[in-house]
Amino acid sequence: MKELFFSKDAGIKNIKQLKNDILSAIEEDSEVILNLSNQRRLDLSSVQVICSARIEAKQRKKIFKVSGMNNEIIKQFEICGYMKKGGEK
Amino acid sequence: MSESGIIEIFQNEAREILDNIENDLVVLEETKSSEVVNRLFRYYHTLKGSSGIAGFTSISEFTHSLESCLDLVRSGKISITEDLISILLQSTDWIRGTLFEGGIGEKYDTIKNDIFTRLEVIRSGEALPVSVVADKIRYYRIKAAFAENIFEFGIDPLIVMEDLFESGEVVENFVDRRKLSMLSKLDPEKCYFSWRVVVKTAKSIDKIKEVFLFVLDNNEIIIEDITSEYVENLDEKRGEKKLGDILVNKGIVTERELEDVLNEQQKENKKIGEIIVEKGFATPKDLNTALGIQDDIKKKIESNTVRVDTMKLDNLMNLLGEIVIGQASLNRISEALDEEQGYRLKNALYGLDRITREFQEQIMSIRMIPIGPTFDQFKRFVRDMSKQIGKDIRLDINGKDTELDKTVIERISDPLKHMIRNSIDHGIETSEERMNCGKDSQSVISLNAYHQEGSVFIEIKDDGRGLNYEKIRAKAIAKNIISKDDEVSEEKLKSFIFLPAFSTSDSVSDLSGRGVGMDVVKSNIDALRGTIEIDSIKGKGTTVRIKLPLTLAIIDGMLFRVGNSTYIVPLLSIVESIQPKKDDVKTIKGKGEVVLVRGEYVSLIRLYDFFSTSADHTNPWESLLIIVETNGERLALMIDDLIGQQQIVIKSLDSYITQSSAISGATILGDGSVALIIDIHGLMSGLKNEKVIE
Amino acid sequence: MDKDNKEKISLGEENQFVTFMIGSETYGVEVLKVKEILGMTEITHVPNSLSFMRGVINLRGAVVPVVDMRLKFQLQEKEYDTFTVIIIVEVRERLIGMIVDTVSDVASIPVSTIQNTPHFTSKIETDFIKGIGQIESLLVIILDVDKILNHEEFKKIEEDKTA
Structure with a gap:
């Protein structure tokens, strides 16, 4: 299991790096947890990458989870249909 | 069925509908709720249909114009004002008049024309832009498909969507993520998501458009007011969601599959059932089972009641009254029998009495309405x-x-x-x-x-x-x-x-x-x-x-005798019965005759005097007194003998028979004679009034 | 007899009447108005009632008021005997009993013999009398049972009904 932190504020400017970090983590480990506790909010590009990572992990029969979300991020996930109200999906 | 039968049924139905309409109109004025508008719309619609069938064409036509007016309210073209509600209320009066009082003639025509004129004024005056009627709850459907390169312009569509979610209550949110590939193949600098959202809000459509102000160019943003369509379909949609739930509960489809189906349904306007079968999540047979369950649920809600003519209930109550009287006369016979047989009959009657009481409660509960x-x-x-x-x-x-x-x-x-x-x-x-x-x-x-x-x-x-x-x-x-x-x-x-x-x-x-x-x-x-x-x-x-x-028709009564007559007092009114001492009976100036009962002076009523009959005794200390109470005040009724208590079926007396407020009705005793029921409250207030008039 | 009178009386060609005696006079009421005829039965006195109201009786489970016709017509009271009967009539969907001395017969009276009420000098309220019929030499006073109670008393019935 690998827990991943993203040191900068995730956004379009560093989205490529975020993508590559997650991708290599998934390749290396069977279970990856992306800890968002140091993120205040996300932008659409990072949400897309997280969603896409989940598809990637599923295809490889691996596990990809996110943790440490604040309320604002939970709300953002809801808006993007990544989460339903009231919990992770 | 005879024609008059149809008319009667219609009139009953219409009366109920009109009551409901009046209610909802008043509620609507307060709440401006779109649900109420829809309910009203349905009421008018039903009224229109059935008045047509019953041959009340004038009502049918009249209701038609009200219905179309409601439609304008529903689509937000007319706002709900005090004026509008007043006219609609007045229109129910017209319908009532036409329905129950004939409603023909100039007076009704004038009222009708007046209603129409005023409606017309409202209609024409309100043909204003939609944004004016922004104080009501509306439903908007927003389709937002952003350009792939939107990030290049420094715009984050998520912020836009967050603003949209802030603008009201999101009742539906469908995110199309199909363009998104797996991470290894993803170009993360492009936008893949698009939305289809239904927002319930009091804001105007312009306000919703403002949310998308900076992304209107180059992106596909469609905003529609779907209030009328949405609310109309809501019931149906709820029903269908339930169908989905039933299928999930039955283990026929998984939740995940159901979600796919619901998403699909939002894109293509198909029935859920169709999509489920198309996708092969369930066989048509499974679907039918689920539909059957759904129907059962609906039926359970709808049809557990039977309409009964109230006359039939009254008849049933009268018949029960006869049974109680019959029981009383059997009881009398049992007194005359020898000890053993009398005992056996009494025992049987005791059982019967329990059943009749139960029976009475059941009938009473039918007669009870909220x-x-x-x-x-x-x-x-x-x-x-x-x-x-x-x-x-x-x-x-x-x-x-x-x-x-x-x-x-x-x-x-x-x-x-x-x-x-x-x-x-x-x-x-x-x-x-x-x-x-x-x-x-x-x-x-x-x-x-x-x-x-x-x-x-x-x-x-x-x-x-x-x-x-x-x-x-x-x-x-x-x-x-x-x-x-x-x-x-x-x-x-x-x-x-x-x-x-x-x-x-x-x-x-x-x-x-x-x-x-x-x-x-x-x-x-x-x-x-x-x-x-x-x-x-x-x-x-x-x-x-x-x-x-709680009940009117049958009471527990105490029977007693004054001379040759039998009278009854409701058991609930009786406190006790006593035999007074001679010294305890006094006459107090201004209060009349009183008797000392447990340290308190209570007015004494010589019932033989009151009913102008004769009694065995005229001295209170030789007779029996029953102490009765109502509203915390007590009276002592002078009687000859107590007979016993029994269930009494009250038969009301027409007011021309007696002017006395002390008589609340009569009953028929086991021996077939008629006994009067004394109403203590009426007796007391009668006495008071006399005193006041003095 | 002239046409106006005929309309006022509003009787058919030939009508059947229950005839009865009060004192020395013979009276009649339309047979259709009569529900049944009973022998004298126990009457329960009701306080504070109309002067001619004797009380109430039990008519197979229904409580029915009875009127003593001698009191109604302000005749001398007479003790009830084996001939005394109660004629139950229907008045505005309600039953009322009339106590009369004796019941005579059911008779057909040809319409042509019925005359409109002349202006009686009698004490009897003329409202209550519909006309005078004739059976051979016998004069029959035909009563309008709908008017057994006067206007005021009626209003009470109507009020009860709407209540």
Whole structure:
């Protein structure tokens, strides 16, 4: 299991790096947890990458989870249909 | 079925619908709820259809125009104003008139034309841009498909969507993520997501458009007002969601599959069932099972009731009365039999008695109907009256589900109306007066009903100025009921309100309100064997509390004999029976004959005198006294002998037969003779009135 | 007899009447108005009632008021005997009993013999009398049972019905 932190504020400017970090983590480990506790909010590009990572992990029969979300991020996930109200999906 | 039968059924149906319409109109004025608009629309629609079938074409046509007017309200083209509600309320009057009073002639034509003209004015005046009617709840469907390269412009669509979610309640949110690939193949600098959202909000469509102000160019943003369509389909949608749930519960489809289906459904306007079968999540057979379950659920909700003609219920009650009388005569026979056989018959009768009591309770429960509709009818009354006299009054209704005997409900309506009118007219101050004493400018009248101790209580409460005891006192002095120097308690003063002498008062309005017709109210309540009391706090308001018996037709009674006649007193009124000592009976000036009972002097009534018959004894200490009580006051009735207690079927006596308030009815005894039922409350108030008139 | 009178009386070609005696006079009521005829039965006195109201009786489970016709017509009271009967009539959907001295017969009276009420000098309220019929030499006073109670008393019935 690998827990991943993203040191900068995730956004379009560093989205490529975020993508590559997650991708290599998934390749290396069977279970990856992306800890968002140091993120205040996300932008659409990072949400897309997280969603896409989940598809990637599923295809490889691996596990990809996110943790440490604040309320604002939970709300953002809801808006993007990544989460339903009231919990992770 | 005969034609008159159809008409009658229609009239009954229409009466109910009209009541519902009136209610909902008043509710609509308050809440402006789109759900209520839809309900109203359906009512008008039903009324239109069935009046056509029953041959009331004029009503059918009339309702048609109301229906189309409602449609304009629904689509937001007409806003809900006081004016509109007034016209619609007036239109229900017209329909009533036409339906139940013939409604032909110039008067009705004039009213009809007037309604149409006023509707037309509203219609034409309101043909304003949609943004004006922004104070109502609307549903908007927003399709937002962002350009792939939107990030290059420094725009984050998520912020836009967050703004949209802030603009109201999101009732549907579908995110199309199909363009998104797996991470290894993803170009993360492009936008893949698009949305289809339904927002419920009071904001105007322009306000919604503002959210997308910076992304309107190059992106596909479509905003539609779908209020009418959405609300119409909502019921259906709910039904279908349930179908989905049933399928999941039955393990036919997984939740995940169901979600796919629901998403699919939002793109293509297909039935859920169709999509499920198309996708191969379930076989048509499974689907039918689920649909069957869904139908069953609906049926369970809808059809567990049967309409019964109330005449049939009354007949049933009468028949039960006959059974009770029959039982009483069997009981009599058992007395005459030899000991062993008498004992056996008595035992059998005891069992029968238990069943008849149970039977009676069951029938009574059928006759019980909730008071809700009676309360609801006052919504319009309060609205109309308060508008008319310019007071701002809200009607609060509680205990709608409290059930009362049908007859009681029918007879309680007028007294209630009377008391509400009193409150509005006199009890409640004008808005300015209220502001001056630091009260909320809107006053509240509340109606409440509840069961307690085997009785039903109905309360009418206002937060008005309360009773003005000084003025009641002054009035009582003017009416020669009390003299200037009399010390009279507030309790006593309140009781004057119910005197007929008081109600004929010429200037009631300066009597702080209550007065007109309260004696009529009281006699109505008395007729139902109920009691009425008033609580009042000066400046805070008045509460009128009515207590009514649960059942009307059968009571437990005590039979007793005076000379050759048998009389009955309700068992509930009896405290005890005593044989007085000679020294305990006195005559007190102004009070008449009294007897000392447990340290208290109680008025003595010589029943043989009262009924102008003869008695075995004329000396109270040789006779028996039964002590009865009502409203905390006691009387001693002088009788010859107690016979025993039994269930009594009350047969009412037409008022031309006797003017006496002391007789609440008659019953037929086991031996076939008729016995009169003494109403203690009526007896007491009769005595009081006599004293007052003296 | 002239046409106007005929309309006022509003009787058919030939009508059947229950005839009975009160004192020395013979009276009749339309047979259709009569529900049944009973022998004298126990009457329960009701306080505070109309002067001619004797009380109430049990008619197979229904409580029915009875009127003593002698009191109604302000004749001398007479003790009830084996001939005394109660004629139950229907008045505005309600039953009322009339106590009369004796019942005579059911007779057909040809319309042509019925005359409109002349202006009686009698004490009897003329409202209550529909006309005078004739069976051979016998004069029959035909009563309008709908008017057994006067206007005021009626209003009470109507009020009860709407209540």
